[in-house]
Amino acid sequence: MSAAATSQGEFLQHHFTTSEQQADAGKIGMWLFLVTEMLLFGGLFVGFAIMQSKHPEAFLQAHHHLDRMLGFINTVVLLVSSYTMVMAVHSARADRRKRVIVYLLLTLMCAGVFLGIKGVEYSHKFQEGLLPGRFYSHKGDTVPGQFMFFSFYFMMTGLHGLHILGGMAVIAWVLRRAVRGDFSHGYYTPVDLVGLYWHLVDLIWIYLFPLLYLIK
Amino acid sequence: MDGHATAASTYAKVLGALLALTVITVLAAGFSFGSWNVIIALGIASVKASLVALFFMHLRHDKPMSAIIFVTGAVVLGVFLMICTLDSNARGDDPVRPATRDSGAPALSVPSAPSTPGTQAQGLRPLPGRPPNPR
Numbered sequence: 001m002s003a004a005a006t007s008q009g010e011f012l013q014h015h016f017t018t019s020e021q022q023a024d025a026g027k028i029g030m031w032l033f034l035v036t037e038m039l040l041f042g043g044l045f046v047g048f049a050i051m052q053s054k055h056p057e058a059f060l061q062a063h064h065h066l067d068r069m070l071g072f073i074n075t076v077v078l079l080v081s082s083y084t085m086v087m088a089v090h091s092a093r094a095d096r097r098k099r100v101i102v103y104l105l106l107t108l109m110c111a112g113v114f115l116g117i118k119g120v121e122y123s124h125k126f127q128e129g130l131l132p133g134r135f136y137s138h139k140g141d142t143v144p145g146q147f148m149f150f151s152f153y154f155m156m157t158g159l160h161g162l163h164i165l166g167g168m169a170v171i172a173w174v175l176r177r178a179v180r181g182d183f184s185h186g187y188y189t190p191v192d193l194v195g196l197y198w199h200l201v202d203l204i205w206i207y208l209f210p211l212l213y214l215i216k
Numbered sequence: 217m218d219g220h221a222t223a224a225s226t227y228a229k230v231l232g233a234l235l236a237l238t239v240i241t242v243l244a245a246g247f248s249f250g251s252w253n254v255i256i257a258l259g260i261a262s263v264k265a266s267l268v269a270l271f272f273m274h275l276r277h278d279k280p281m282s283a284i285i286f287v288t289g290a291v292v293l294g295v296f297l298m299i300c301t302l303d304s305n306a307r308g309d310d311p312v313r314p315a316t317r318d319s320g321a322p323a324l325s326v327p328s329a330p331s332t333p334g335t336q337a338q339g340l341r342p343l344p345g346r347p348p349n350p351r
Binding site: 003024025028031032034035038039042043045046049050053054068072075076079080082083085086087090197198200201202203207208209210211214216 | 228296337
């Protein structure tokens with residue numbers, strides 16, 4: 001099946017009248033899902049805010065164990081991946097199949113780099129015993145209670161990392177469909193919705209980075 | 217389908233702005249503005265988030281329903297944060313009870329921690345460096 005052979009109505013489900021109605025319905029569903037994701041992370045953000053306001057010294061001391069440079073690089077990598085993702089959507093809308101594939105591959109690559117850097121950061125924390133809750137075994141702390149910071153750190157970045165993994169899976173799925181030639185200017189909802197999800201994951205990191213790495 | 221297609225060059229400009237704002241956040245964290253630091257950091261993050269939502273997530277040209285859902289979620293999150301903050305401020309007690317974690321919390325078992333028999337029995341030991349619970 002080539003991209004040219006894909007007709008507008010081929011992927012239209014029988015319970016929708018038009019492709020546009022189908023696309024709109026999909027979009028509303030995706031946004032509702034994204035809001036539940038916001039609230040899921042929101043709970044952690046609220047917990048972080050309250051605990052940090054109660055133990056500012058412990059959080060300040062604990063955050064010095066994070067590598068600001070690695071956090072910065074990861075932020076840049078994720079922002080660039082958001083750009084390549086939106087360009088993939090843009091290309092799908094413009095019937096540029098090859099570009100869609102290239103941009104999706106670039107997005108996947110950025111996601112891989114992000115997880116790789118996260119892995120390096122995690123292994124450093126593991127070695128130093130900077131672990132959440134009762135697993136915290138770092139020696140020589142001047143301020144008590146730093147395990148709390150790392151509970152939040154691992155919960156928030158861990159959950160975010162799982163979302164990156166999930167994002168990579170759905171990007172790979174969309175990539176497969178793009179290679180198959182499913183998408184055209186009349187039907188690119190999957191690329192569009194995966195893009196929305198990917199941008200939300202980026203959006204969450206935009207708040208995680210200053211909160212975790214840049215405490216003052 | 218959206219009717220308004222954003223130009224590819226716009227996306228590049230937005231990316232440039234996002235990267236610039238990231239650099240500004242890191243630089244701003246190097247200075248001491250007191251309690252303004254966190255406000256500045258979150259303000260810049262919110263500008264970045266708005267750029268992502270408006271341009272990359274197409275809220276600028278999308279049908280209003282997407283924006284309504286998104287903004288509703290954000291407002292609910294704000295209310296959630298506000299009520300939780302009010303509540304925890306009004307309580308005045310410490311949500312962490314170190315003595316309940318006595319099996320393995322080396323970070324909290326500081327020798328200088330004052331321990332009165334009464335609070336020990338209830339499993340309450342104030343964190344060192346913090347005034348004891350006023351209630």
